[in-house]
Amino acid sequence: xxxxxAIQLFEQNNAISIKDxxxxxxxxxxxxxFLDQYIGEDIFxxxxxxxxxxxxxxxVFLKLLPNYIYVPEMIYGIQLDAILSRIxxxxxxxxxxxEETYFITFPSKRxxxxxxxxxxxxxxxxNLDCVKKEQLIVxxxxxxxxxxxAKCIVLIDDVIGSGKTAKENICNFFKMDDIDxxxxxxxxxxxxxxxxxxxxxxxxxxxxxxxxxxIVLYECKKCLSExxxxxxxxxxxxxxxxxxxxxxxxxxxxxxKKSYALGFENSQLxxxxxxxxxxxxxxxxxxxxxxxxxxxxxxxxxxPSIEEIKLNRAIKRKNAYEMAKIDRTERQ
Amino acid sequence: xxxxxxIGLKDNEIILLSYIYKYHRIDxxxxxxxxxxxxxxxxxxxxxxxxxxxxxxxxENNKRMSISVTDKIEKKYIDDWDKWTKVNVEKMxxxxxxxxxxxxxxxxxxxx
Numbered sequence: 048x049x050x051x052x053a054i055q056l057f058e059q060n061n062a063i064s065i066k067d068x069x070x071x072x073x074x075x076x077x078x079x080x081f082l083d084q085y086i087g088e089d090i091f092x093x094x095x096x097x098x099x100x101x102x103x104x105x106x107v108f109l110k111l112l113p114n115y116i117y118v119p120e121m122i123y124g125i126q127l128d129a130i131l132s133r134i135x136x137x138x139x140x141x142x143x144x145x146e147e148t149y150f151i152t153f154p155s156k157r158x159x160x161x162x163x164x165x166x167x168x169x170x171x172x173x174n175l176d177c178v179k180k181e182q183l184i185v186x187x188x189x190x191x192x193x194x195x196x197a198k199c200i201v202l203i204d205d206v207i208g209s210g211k212t213a214k215e216n217i218c219n220f221f222k223m224d225d226i227d228x229x230x231x232x233x234x235x236x237x238x239x240x241x242x243x244x245x246x247x248x249x250x251x252x253x254x255x256x257x258x259x260x261x262i263v264l265y266e267c268k269k270c271l272s273e274x275x276x277x278x279x280x281x282x283x284x285x286x287x288x289x290x291x292x293x294x295x296x297x298x299x300x301x302x303x304k305k306s307y308a309l310g311f312e313n314s315q316l317x318x319x320x321x322x323x324x325x326x327x328x329x330x331x332x333x334x335x336x337x338x339x340x341x342x343x344x345x346x347x348x349x350x351p352s353i354e355e356i357k358l359n360r361a362i363k364r365k366n367a368y369e370m371a372k373i374d375r376t377e378r379q
Numbered sequence: 380x381x382x383x384x385x386i387g388l389k390d391n392e393i394i395l396l397s398y399i400y401k402y403h404r405i406d407x408x409x410x411x412x413x414x415x416x417x418x419x420x421x422x423x424x425x426x427x428x429x430x431x432x433x434x435x436x437x438x439e440n441n442k443r444m445s446i447s448v449t450d451k452i453e454k455k456y457i458d459d460w461d462k463w464t465k466v467n468v469e470k471m472x473x474x475x476x477x478x479x480x481x482x483x484x485x486x487x488x489x490x491x
Contacts, residue, residue, distance in 0.1 A: 121404075169407065
């Protein structure tokens with residue numbers, strides 16, 4: 048497989064066309080493309096070449112690319128709408144139920160930007176008639192009263208990798224005695240989750256006092272599962288090559304405490320969103336090091352350049368001037 | 380500004396309306412670069428514009444891609460997205476390259 052074929056399969060499997068994206072805003076305006084920092088047609092192929100230069104066994108790593116899941120902003124929005132449709136169906140009360148549904152996102156442990164921020168921002172855009180800002184909650188403690196009025200409560204996240212964070216958050220939620228959950232529909236929803244983790248969570252929540260249904264829009268497979276990306280014959284060699292590269296980039300062995308080799312908690316996902324890459328993805332895709340130029344760098348490794356900051360300042364100044372110009376024209 | 384006070388909208392709301400007028404959708408990545416505010420703040424402005432009747436959905440299917448500006452605002456204020464956007468980055472860069480901080484003194488100044 049060469050790079051062109053890999054990109055073609057990547058496009059097919061993700062139902063996107065690289066030609067629709069560009070990392071440059073000016074080009075986006077000229078060519079009617081969508082802005083994307085990862086898969087813009089101006090950067091994607093070159094970035095793949097640079098990324099492959101990190102490895103001797105290029106064929107093995109290139110084979111991962113067609114199975115990589117990438118979610119651009121427009122598809123992310125469509126998937127959020129699909130989740131709401133599923134909830135409507137499950138509740139069997141029509142579109143009205145969404146007006147009485149509260150969406151709780153999981154807060155980021157370090158208080159930095161998380162998938163929850165994007166969900167709370169994008170979810171209402173396609174549902175302005177039924178989802179209001181009051182229904183989007185990040186801190187349950189401060190919103191107990193409004194949550195108590197809900198008919199349906201949805202705990203929502205972009206991805207469930209190891210399941211640890213989801214379990215922890217659900218347990219904390221159920222520990223709050225002063226929220227009356229009787230008669231309320233409860234859901235744990237994720238756009239993506241590893242298939243075995245989903246089943247484990249379902250089992251775990253089965254014994255809970257209140258019924259909690261797990262909805263996963265797309266189930267992912269661990270990338271080193273047999274006969275998924277690599278055949279049985281290829282598996283042994285490919286697996287050892289990938290593990291070696293992962294451990295080198297992560298700086299820790301697979302299974303070691305806080306190791307990102309093969310993704311956090313050995314999640315083995317191949318997944319990125321337009322705003323970030325979850326740490327459950329193989330770290331060769333997101334962790335920049337002296338020996339690794341990643342394709343989908345995690346946002347915590349990126350900083351705005353002086354040029355970007357200067358440009359933003361110039362943009363604001365110019366817009367203030369344009370606003371004042373309208374005033375002058377109006378008076379004439 | 381007087382005209383803004385009259386129509387009761389802030390800068391970012393007007394810029395957002397002109398974006399919706401042109402594209403009929405919200406692209407947070409693009410708008411974040413344009414407005415330099417968080418995605419959460421952009422979403423709140425969109426929600427406010429909807430609740431105050433400045434925008435609506437023009438179709439039942441794929442609502443995200445069919446957001447329209449209502450007649451509540453005169454189109455003359457929002458019909459030129461290109462005026463706001465930094466899409467004119469190229470132009471701006473050229474302007475920046477032109478150094479204008481040198482005082483020009485004509486050689487025959489004493490004759491003048």
